[in-house]
Amino acid sequence: MNHEEGWKLLEHTADLRIEFRGRTLGELFLHAGLGLTQELVGRSVPGGSVEISVKLDADAVEELLVDWLREVLFLHTTRGFVMTGASFSAISEHAVDAVLFGRPMERGDAGEIEVKAVTYHGISVEQGDDGYTARVVFDI
Numbered sequence: 214m215n216h217e218e219g220w221k222l223l224e225h226t227a228d229l230r231i232e233f234r235g236r237t238l239g240e241l242f243l244h245a246g247l248g249l250t251q252e253l254v255g256r257s258v259p260g261g262s263v264e265i266s267v268k269l270d271a272d273a274v275e276e277l278l279v280d281w282l283r284e285v286l287f288l289h290t291t292r293g294f295v296m297t298g299a300s301f302s303a304i305s306e307h308a309v310d311a312v313l314f315g316r317p318m319e320r321g322d323a324g325e326i327e328v329k330a331v332t333y334h335g336i337s338v339e340q341g342d343d344g345y346t347a348r349v350v351f352d353i
Contacts, residue, residue, distance in 0.1 A: 219244030229326060229351040230335070236344035238274075239301040242309065245278060245347065246285045249331075250296045250315075252351075253289050255324035261297035261316035267309065274306035275336045278347055281309060282331040293318040326353045 219240065223230040231248055235241030251257055267284055271277035288294040298314040330352040338347040 220248035223348065228332070228334075229328065229353050231349055231351070233347045233349070234344065238306070238345055239304045241338075241345040241347055242278065242281055242301070242304065242311075243299050245282055245349070246296050246299060246313070249282055249285055249328065249351070250289070251324075252326060253286075253324050253328060254295055254318070254322040256321075258295050258297050258316075258322075261295070261314050263294065263315050263317065265294065265313045265315070267311050267313055270308045272307065274338045275333070275347075277307065277309060278338055278349065279331050279333060279336060282349065282351075285313070286328060286331060288313070288315075289318075295319075295322060328353055 219235055220231055220233045223232050233241055233245040233248055235244050269280045271280055285296055294315050295318055296313050296315045299311050301311045303310040328351045332350045332352055334350045336349055
């Protein structure tokens with residue numbers, strides 16, 4: 214794992230499975246959004262001048278993470294938004310209030326896979342001494 218990026222691909226037979234890490238819940242959600250984005254566009258993405266507000270509520274942290282990733286995927290698919298960062302004004306295991314930073318898609322922004330959906334299959338979010346670890350399966 215590249216700890217600077219905060220995520221790594223895990224083996225999965227048919228879909229895409231990624232492990233995300235963060236010292237804080239905010240860092241976990243940031244790494245999850247950036248990791249998904251890198252898979253969508255096929256490369257690390259710098260900069261960006263577009264800002265989009267996101268507010269989500271959920272009954273559990275796993276549901277909140279799935280909703281977060283679905284929002285990143287939805288914005289990418291429908292608006293061509295490429296997430297490059299995020300700022301959290303509030304985050305808990307049940308709610309997130311953030312601003313996503315990014316840019317419009319450009320030529321060359323095409324990953325090798327097409328992510329169709331974020332799933333609940335095998336979802337896990339765990340808190341340990343070093344922070345948070347999450348595992349998410351994406352339908353491709």
